[in-house]
Every structure is written in C-alpha cells, then in structure tokens.
Amino acid sequence: MEIDHIDINIAFLNPPLKETICLQLLELRKLFEQVFPELIGMEDAYLLLNKALYGLKQALREWFFIVKQFFNELNLKPSNSDLNLFIGEGVSILLFVDDMLIVGARKQVDIIKFKILKQWDGKDLGPAEVFVGFQIERDRANRTLKIH
Numbered sequence: 001m002e003i004d005h006i007d008i009n010i011a012f013l014n015p016p017l018k019e020t021i022c023l024q025l026l027e028l029r030k031l032f033e034q035v036f037p038e039l040i041g042m043e044d045a046y047l048l049l050n051k052a053l054y055g056l057k058q059a060l061r062e063w064f065f066i067v068k069q070f071f072n073e074l075n076l077k078p079s080n081s082d083l084n085l086f087i088g089e090g091v092s093i094l095l096f097v098d099d100m101l102i103v104g105a106r107k108q109v110d111i112i113k114f115k116i117l118k119q120w121d122g123k124d125l126g127p128a129e130v131f132v133g134f135q136i137e138r139d140r141a142n143r144t145l146k147i148h
Contacts, residue, residue, distance in 0.1 A: 001103055001104060001105065002102075002103070002104065002105065002106050002109045002127070003101065003102070003103050003127060003128045003136065003138070003145075004101075004102045004109050004113060004124070004125070004126060004127055004128060005099065005100070005101055005102075005125040005126070005127075005128040005129075005131055006099070006100040006102065006113060006116060006117065006122050006123065006124055006125065007098060007099050007100075007122055007123045007125055008098040008099075008100070008116075008120050008121070008122040009098075009120075009121045009122050009123065010121070011063050011097070011098035011120070012052050012053065012054050012056070012059040012060065012062075012063050012098075013051055013052065013053070013054075014051070014052075014063065014066060014120060015051065015052050015059075015062035015063050015065065015066045016050060016051055016052075016062070017049055017050065017051060017052055017058060017062060018058075018062070019058060020048070021048075021049045021056070021058070022046040022047065022048055022049070023046060023047040023048075023049055024046055025039075025045055025046070025047065029045075032045075032047075060097065063097075063098070064095075067095060068086075070116075070119055071086045071088075071093065074088060074112065074115060075088050075089065076088040076091070076093060076112075082094075084096065088112075089108070090104050090105055090108040091103065091104030091105075091108040091109060091112050092104060093112070094131075096131070096132050098122075099131065099132065100116065101128055101131050134147050134148070135147070135148050
C-alpha cells in the first residue's frame with residue numbers, strides 16, 4: 001500500500017456560495033475607491049460575493065460539499081465511522097480541510113491523484129512524510145510503518 005499526500009491550493013476559493021453574502025468595504029474602502037471612483041461618496045457600498053473566502057463561516061462547509069460530490073462521481077463513498085474518510089475500489093482518501101492522504105496500490109493512487117489534480121489546482125507532495133502534524137516514517141526493507 002502506498003500513502004501519498006496532496007495539498008489543494010486556495011481550496012476555499014473554489015466553491016460557489018449558495019447564500020447571498022455581502023461584504024462591507026470598511027478598511028478596504030480607499031483601495032476600492034481608487035479602482036472604482038464611482039464608489040466615492042457611496043456610504044452603503046457593498047461587495048456581493050460569488051465564491052467563498054477564507055475566514056467565511058460557509059467556506060469550509062461549501063468546500064466539503066464540492067469535494068464530497070466530486071468523490072461520489074469517482075465512486076468514493078464516505079465511511080460510516082468518519083465522514084472525512086472516503087473509500088473506493090482499491091483506494092481510500094482521508095480529507096483534512098485542503099489536505100488529502102491517499103492510500104492504496106500505486107496504480108490506483110496515481111489514477112486518483114491525476115483526477116483530483118485535474119479537478120483542482122494543487123500540489124502532489126508524493127509519499128506522505130507529515131500529515132496534520134503526524135510524522136509518517138516508513139521502512140520498506142523492514143516492512144514497518146510508524147506514525148508519531
């Protein structure tokens with residue numbers, strides 16, 4: 001079994017928002033007035049968000065929903081014990097925010113990584129060495145795997 005790591009870039013900026021969310025300009029007003037002079041003097045100017053932003057309460061939820069939908073299209077189903085663990089034919093993926101730990105035979109891992117990185121911009125970090133603060137130490141010669 002192989003254990004590879006993928007990190008999705010700007011994950012929270014991928015999902016569209018279902019709710020109408022407006023952003024008050026406040027500290028950004030001067031910057032926006034330079035780019036959009038028509039805003040000068042408009043006290044009630046707001047930005048309408050089309051996609052999630054980091055720090056937005058809906059961002060993580062919306063990201064999870066589009067990941068879950070995409071994984072479903074790849075025939076990866078959430079585990080009954082952990083909804084962030086997706087299990088498919090010969091491969092499993094553990095999702096933690098924008099990091100993915102992919103476990104399986106090399107061929108299946110490479111196929112899934114290709115499909116994920118085709119869907120979203122990300123980094124293939126190769127064989128996992130650190131994941132969510134856990135160090136993964138593998139000794140193939142002695143057939144051992146240590147997580148600490």
